[in-house]
Amino acid sequence: MTIQTTQPQFRLEQKRKITGDFPGPKSTELNARRAAVVAKGVASAVPVYVADADGGIVHDVDGNSFIDLGAGIAVTSVGASDPAVVGAVKEQVEHFTHTCFMVTPYEGYIAVAEKLNAITPGDFEKRTVLFNSGAEAVENAVKVARLATGRNAVVAFDHAYHGRTNLTMALTAKTMPYKANFGPFAPEVYRIPMSYPFREENPSITGAEAAQRAITMMEKQIGADSLAAIIIEPIQGEGGFIVPAEGFLPAIADWARENGVVFIADEVQSGFCRTGEWFAVNHEGVVPDIITMAKGIAGGMPLSAITGRADLFDAVHPGGLGGTYGGNPVACAAAIAAIGTMEEQDLAGRARHIEEIVTTRLRAVQADLGSHSVIGEVRGRGAMLAIELVVPGTNTPHAEATKAIAASCLQEGVIILTCGTYGNVIRLLPPLVIGDELLNDGLDVLEAAIRAVT
Structure with missing residues (x-):
């Protein structure tokens, strides 16, 4: 069994203690x-x-x-106060907290992009853009896919959760509390059946068969020539931690590649060692065109990212991607430290x-x-x-x-x-x-x- 190569150090005693009624x-x-x-x-x-x-x-x-x-x-x-993250944040804060990378750039942003390009799946040339939240990452992944392909339609899946902004609400499946009375939502979003082994009407359906069910629906109801992107959580989060049947993800990814459709893996929740691999797609060797990341990336500091094929990202005109706080220098310092802790431990x-x-x-x-x-x-x-x-x-x-x-x-x-x-x-x-x-x-x-x- 593989365990930590170095032991974490804690400030607080790691014991449960309830002193009385709560809330106190x-x-x-x-x-x-x-x-x-x-x-x-x-x-x-x-x-x-x-x-x-x-x-x-x-x-x-x-x-x-x-x-x-x-x-x-x-x-x-x-951990909520990892010593490496705390030290990196303190050091960066002493120099500067913000300049806006789109105005006066800094090395930290580049260092995070280099690291993400190295640890994400795929041996092709990559590009990275940094943002603040998972929803921002998803929005921008779709933007890149639509511009690069010249197509509009996007496929999301049953039980999906992708965020709370207008486009990401359209991608999200669950109505309450995320979507109720917040419409109208962004158009050209289509929902396709997910592989949910525990709740399949046919318990014997394989991952490949569930994928073919989804592919048939995409071909009949949308058409590959109109489809810019397929976005999927390799393990669905808010929808119920649904692990699709083996073979489902590779079959969907292969069909997307054959038809020029951008395959986006939403690893906002499942990324950064959470599933026992750097990313959940690694379990079946799936290589996405674009991967979205946030949550575990920076030890609690607000940071998100999209990383993917250089040809897709470089199709976007200068100024088409960015944001005032995207890739904040303090968050970038935290990310380098947090990823270092993941590697060292x-x-x-x-x-x-x-x-x-x-x-x-x-x-x-x-x-x-x-x-x-x-x-x-x-x-x-x-x-x-x-x-x-x-x-x-x-x-x-x-x-x-x-x-x-x-x-x-x-x-x-x-x-x-x-x-x-x-x-x-x-x-x-x-x-x-x-x-x-x-x-x-x-x-x-x-x-x-x-x-x-x-």
Whole structure:
């Protein structure tokens, strides 16, 4: 088994501790202040306010210590205050915080582009552009594809999540809370069936067969000559951590290549060692034309990127890509440090180790509970793992059990996230630096909550 080559260093004790009822008095006070000034449309999953965080632990303002199995939605993979990231940020801040790369450029932007060109799949000549958020990366990947191909149509998939801007809402599948009453949306976006093995009407359908189903629909309803791009999450995130059947992604990518369609891999959530590889497409050897990245890229600093074929990117006229804050120098310094930590500590190997611990334990619980189990499926790769919950003895989504388990875990000091088109999936995204003892403590709490609901 591959594990870390160097051990992470933590400032905070890596132990769970609940001092009393929560939200405590300080969090309650902050909630009152928030209600008076922050829009109601901004929701938070956990009703406590953070005072400090490190490794796999989050401290709230009332002195409670929570095990973090969410990592800020797969952002703090190297921990929330990785020493290398903190040091790089401090050093950069002492020199300059911003100039705008489009006005007076700087080396950090180039260094990040060089690194991304080196670690992303494909041995062809590449180009990179930096932005701030995952949605920006997706928008600009589509812009590049449309301009380079001279076509307009874009295909996205069932259960997809690509962001909250107008175009990315059009690409996103789930209505509530992301799309309801925010239309009209950007045109020329088409939705195609995803490979979702647990919920296929025909359980025996292969990845290649599911891909052919999608290809037939694209050919009949859109036409390859009108299609600029296919965008897909290699492992779907908000839609439920759906891992398509083996062979699905390669078949879609091959068809796109044969027809001059740009294949965009949205690795905003699955990238940067999260799935046990640098990128989730690597598991099946898929090489995208463009890859979108964010979340884990910079240890918590806001940064995103698109990297891909040089001929596509260089088709865009000067000034056609960019943004005031894109590739901020502080975020670039953080990214170089965070990627360095991933390499030095072999966090891809660590993610595979986490997968073995978590899946072994959860599948044992599923087997022990048998026909009474609310666990329909345990799935995922690396440290991007999920439990789909169902009404026992069926595959009917069980959103109520999902909420109850998440609430129970929080009461015991463990932060977990939920997701899924049907609201019935628990997703586990621990920091990749989390220790085995802390991880197992969190799993003890999760297992007890599952058994209580069952």
